[in-house]
Amino acid sequence: MEEESKKIDKKTWKKFGSLYTFLLPHKWIFSLGLLFLALSSLTTLAFPLLLGRIFDESTLERINDLGFILLGIFLLNAIFSFFRIYIFEYVSQRTLADMRQKTFSRLITLPLTFFNERRVGELNSRLSADLTLLQSVFTTTTAEFLRQIVTILGGIVMLSFISMRLTFFMLALVPVIAIVAVIFGRFIRKLSKETQQKIADSNTIVEESLQAIQSVKAFANEYYELNRYTGITNDVVKVAMKAAAYRGAFVSFIIFGLFGSIIGVIWYGLILKESGVISGGDLFSFVLYTVFVGASIGGIADLYSQILKAVGATENLMEILEEEGEDVSLSDGVIPNQLKGSIHFNKVDFHYPNREDIEVLHDIEFKANAGDVIGLAGASGAGKSTIASLIYRFYDVQKGEILIDGKDIQSFNLTELRREMAIVPQEVILFGGSIRENIGYGKPGASDEEIVQAAAKANAMEFIDKFPEGLDTLVGERGVQLSGGQRQRIAIARAVLKNPSILILDEATSALDSESEKLVQDALQKLMSGRTSIVIAHRLSTIRNANTILVLKGGKIVEMGSWNELTQEKKGVFQNMLEHQFELKS
Numbered sequence: 358m359e360e361e362s363k364k365i366d367k368k369t370w371k372k373f374g375s376l377y378t379f380l381l382p383h384k385w386i387f388s389l390g391l392l393f394l395a396l397s398s399l400t401t402l403a404f405p406l407l408l409g410r411i412f413d414e415s416t417l418e419r420i421n422d423l424g425f426i427l428l429g430i431f432l433l434n435a436i437f438s439f440f441r442i443y444i445f446e447y448v449s450q451r452t453l454a455d456m457r458q459k460t461f462s463r464l465i466t467l468p469l470t471f472f473n474e475r476r477v478g479e480l481n482s483r484l485s486a487d488l489t490l491l492q493s494v495f496t497t498t499t500a501e502f503l504r505q506i507v508t509i510l511g512g513i514v515m516l517s518f519i520s521m522r523l524t525f526f527m528l529a530l531v532p533v534i535a536i537v538a539v540i541f542g543r544f545i546r547k548l549s550k551e552t553q554q555k556i557a558d559s560n561t562i563v564e565e566s567l568q569a570i571q572s573v574k575a576f577a578n579e580y581y582e583l584n585r586y587t588g589i590t591n592d593v594v595k596v597a598m599k600a601a602a603y604r605g606a607f608v609s610f611i612i613f614g615l616f617g618s619i620i621g622v623i624w625y626g627l628i629l630k631e632s633g634v635i636s637g638g639d640l641f642s643f644v645l646y647t648v649f650v651g652a653s654i655g656g657i658a659d660l661y662s663q664i665l666k667a668v669g670a671t672e673n674l675m676e677i678l679e680e681e682g683e684d685v686s687l688s689d690g691v692i693p694n695q696l697k698g699s700i701h702f703n704k705v706d707f708h709y710p711n712r713e714d715i716e717v718l719h720d721i722e723f724k725a726n727a728g729d730v731i732g733l734a735g736a737s738g739a740g741k742s743t744i745a746s747l748i749y750r751f752y753d754v755q756k757g758e759i760l761i762d763g764k765d766i767q768s769f770n771l772t773e774l775r776r777e778m779a780i781v782p783q784e785v786i787l788f789g790g791s792i793r794e795n796i797g798y799g800k801p802g803a804s805d806e807e808i809v810q811a812a813a814k815a816n817a818m819e820f821i822d823k824f825p826e827g828l829d830t831l832v833g834e835r836g837v838q839l840s841g842g843q844r845q846r847i848a849i850a851r852a853v854l855k856n857p858s859i860l861i862l863d864e865a866t867s868a869l870d871s872e873s874e875k876l877v878q879d880a881l882q883k884l885m886s887g888r889t890s891i892v893i894a895h896r897l898s899t900i901r902n903a904n905t906i907l908v909l910k911g912g913k914i915v916e917m918g919s920w921n922e923l924t925q926e927k928k929g930v931f932q933n934m935l936e937h938q939f940e941l942k943s
């Protein structure tokens with residue numbers, strides 16, 4: 358809906374034009390397609406002419422000859438049309454694939470900042486709906502557009518050869534009606550879109566209330582939902598009936614207007630024939646050309662509106678293609694495990710790019726030697742996960758610097774840096790495939806043996822073995838078919854497989870009962886040894902052995918020290934948290 362109402366300015370047209378570069382690699386085959394298109398249009402145009410001739414012939418021999426020629430022309434037309442359609446489909450599919458690949462490769466390398474502001478559904482529709490729209494416009498629609506123009510111009514030339522007077526008469530009638538029909542048609546389509554929208558709205562109500570069925574029932578709001586639904590479904594009827602009235606009028610108009618105008622042409626043609634200006638065959642050809650030209654004019658207006666829609670879609674797509682992606686190419690000759698893993702936050706200030714006015718971290722200063730365990734504690738929203746994101750360089754800091762192995766984090770190649778790190782995130786979201794694929798994600802191309810070893814180290818074999826399909830068990834969309842603790846152990850196994858120099862554990866034990874927690878803790882201890890680890894914990898006991906604990910409050914470090922040092926401070930923030938930790942835990 359938006360596309361149509363949005364004003365299309367020059368710049369958008371230019372962007373749209375620049376998308377034609379996707380056709381360049383296929384220019385030869387595309388030209389071949391155009392050739393077939395021209396040939397098939399010309400053979401189509403020859404048809405009314407010859408048919409008219411047959412009518413005027415009196416000898417059987419000539420009639421036979423012309424009949425054969427006509428048949429031959431149809432055969433040619435059939436062959437040309439086959440190649441025209443096949444070639445344009447080929448070019449069209451190839452350019453679509455190229456555009457898709459380019460867009461996806463851009464999307465997937467864009468920084469997280471971009472994704473914070475977008476919705477996945479919207480981006481997905483860019484890739485599917487918008488691109489499909491564009492694809493058809495670039496090839497099929499363009500070709501059709503040309504074909505219709507050839508038909509219109511060629512048709513009018515043929516018409517004027519038959520009779521100038523009749524041509525003028527026809528041109529005064531048919532195009533006007535055809536264009537009115539198109540405008541009418543678009544208006545009706547808008548109405549039917551409105552109906553679609555209403556139906557979509559009513560589906561949203563069903564979806565939302567069923568998804569939250571427990572809340573609906575808990576609040577005894579069944580009737581409330583039912584009323585909302587009834588209201589909107591009744592609206593659907595109203596809008597649909599309005600559209601139906603216009604559609605009925607439209608069809609009446611077409612029947613009366615279009616056929617009426619053709620009858621007009623025939624009527625005038627018959628008068629001309631009576632006065633001997635044209636022959637019966639000419640009149641027959643003329644009427645056929647009129648139908649061709651009329652249909653093409655109607656068609657071309659429709660194609661034009663399709664092109665407009667596609668131009669609108671370009672804008673959204675171009676936004677993605679114009680964004681700057683992260684440099685994720687791996688510099689040559691990088692051998693993993695090159696980092697020792699020391700981390701130094703040097704007076705770091707940070708706010709999220711999409712919320713400039715809220716400073717999330719202020720003057721953060723700490724050092725972790727290679728192999729150290731750093732514990733992060735602090736209330737919800739204090740900035741703990743943000744520190745983890747900065748170590749990963751998901752975002753750049755605004756003030757201060759982060760040094761890894763004494764080198765500014767910005768001087769590393771991103772891929773190189775991130776290959777040296779692993780995170781067991783706060784919320785583990787798995788890919789929809791098997792357990793094996795999900796663990797293997799930590800090291801593409803890992804052998805079965807390595808995967809089993811990693812799973813064992815993560816104490817995950819214990820539950821994997823209980824599934825009949827073992828490692829090939831499917832985890833369901835985003836991993837929903839596994840429990841929280843099982844998902845975490847898969848994430849740990851993945852990290853084990855990656856064998857990073859820097860490890861980040863974000864709340865890794867929050868979702869577990871004490872039995873599983875022990876298993877996970879145990880797995881984590883194994884995983885942490887020999888690497889620099891950043892452990893974010895609400896359950897403070899998990900960071901008892903950390904070399905240094907940072908206590909964050911409102912984005913600032915308020916206390917720092919070992920467990921013993923911090924607990925000696927009787928009125929300290931950490932000591933206070935420890936005393937209240939059961940309340941904080943949730």
Ligand SMILES: Nc1ncnc2c1ncn2[C@@H]1O[C@H](COP(=O)(O)OP(=O)(O)OP(=O)(O)O)[C@@H](O)[C@H]1O
Binds near residue numbers: 735736737741743
């Ligand atoms: N992507 C984001 N864009 C903008 N603001 C964000 C983003 N992520 C977090 N924030 C904000 O930054 C602040 C710190 O968030 P952070 O996730 O670091 O907290 P946390 O200490 O990990 O909390 P929790 O213990 O609940 O996980 C919060 O105020 C939050 O609203």
Ligand SMILES: [Mg+2]
Binds near residue numbers: 741742743783863
């Ligand atoms: Mg967090």
